[in-house]
Amino acid sequence: MTIEVHQFPCLSDNYGFLVRDDATGAVATIDTPDADAVNAALEERGWSLTHIFNTHHHFDHAGGNEALKARWGCQIVGAANDAGRIPGIDKGVHDGDRVSLGDSEAVVFEVPGHTVGHIAFYFASDGVAFVGDTLFALGCGRLFEGTPEQMWSSLGKLLALPDDTIVYCAHEYTQANANFALSVDPDNEALVARASDIARLRADGLPTVPTSMALEKATNPFLRPASVTLRQSLNMSAATDVEVFAETRRRKDNF
Ligand code: ZN
Ligand code: FE
Numbered sequence: 001m002t003i004e005v006h007q008f009p010c011l012s013d014n015y016g017f018l019v020r021d022d023a024t025g026a027v028a029t030i031d032t033p034d035a036d037a038v039n040a041a042l043e044e045r046g047w048s049l050t051h052i053f054n055t056h057h058h059f060d061h062a063g064g065n066e067a068l069k070a071r072w073g074c075q076i077v078g079a080a081n082d083a084g085r086i087p088g089i090d091k092g093v094h095d096g097d098r099v100s101l102g103d104s105e106a107v108v109f110e111v112p113g114h115t116v117g118h119i120a121f122y123f124a125s126d127g128v129a130f131v132g133d134t135l136f137a138l139g140c141g142r143l144f145e146g147t148p149e150q151m152w153s154s155l156g157k158l159l160a161l162p163d164d165t166i167v168y169c170a171h172e173y174t175q176a177n178a179n180f181a182l183s184v185d186p187d188n189e190a191l192v193a194r195a196s197d198i199a200r201l202r203a204d205g206l207p208t209v210p211t212s213m214a215l216e217k218a219t220n221p222f223l224r225p226a227s228v229t230l231r232q233s234l235n236m237s238a239a240t241d242v243e244v245f246a247e248t249r250r251r252k253d254n255f
């Protein structure tokens with residue numbers, strides 16, 4: 001059960017991802033930011049699209065569903081509890097469900113917060129997670145529909161993944177996220193070092209995605225509300241984790 005992932009830029013700052021099951025040649029696109037770009041990536045490789053795995057309903061994630069389904073007749077998998085907003089959905093899934101891609105399999109996590117029906121796909125045997133707009137490199141999704149409590153509990157599901165999990169997030173927001181992260185956690189040496197790595201990568205036009213859970217746990221302020229230095233800089237020594245998370249998110253919204 002091995003997959004190959006092909007990542008490519010889409011729209012202004014999205015990433016598209018094709019996932020191919022080696023054993024059977026089944027191919028899923030994680031979201032459909034741009035049908036033309038997904039088709040071009042498939043054609044380049046000579047791959048045929050069999051599945052669409054949607055993380056959430058936003059246009060830069062599900063906007064290409066119908067065009068791709070019309071061309072490929074592929075199966076669309078999305079959140080059962082957001083089925084009304086996922087164009088062309090064939091199969092609604094819930095937390096803990098397993099979805100097949102040929103001989104490979106992804107576990108579904110319900111991760112509400114950015115939207116109420118946001119889900120993530122975790123290919124456990126390959127140690128790969130597609131997290132949409134829930135977790136970003138050094139950031140997390142804006143709370144358009146959910147509460148800080150919901151988002152913090154969603155991030156908790158991702159925090160439970162092994163440290164070496166490869167995390168594919170849906171946008172290249174890392175440089176801006178790094179600037180914010182440094183503003184709230186300036187004494188975090190791992191963060192300072194990472195920020196200069198990121199600046200170098202971006203100056204060369206290179207992606208900062210994927211990331212890993214280990215790197216995010218060490219440097220992402222949205223995953224570190226228990227951090228003593230972060231709490232000191234926010235003046236929130238006695239607060240709960242979710243209060244610190246909520247304040248961090250609020251500051252980022254106004255940064
Ligand atoms: Zn979104
Ligand atoms: Fe998005």
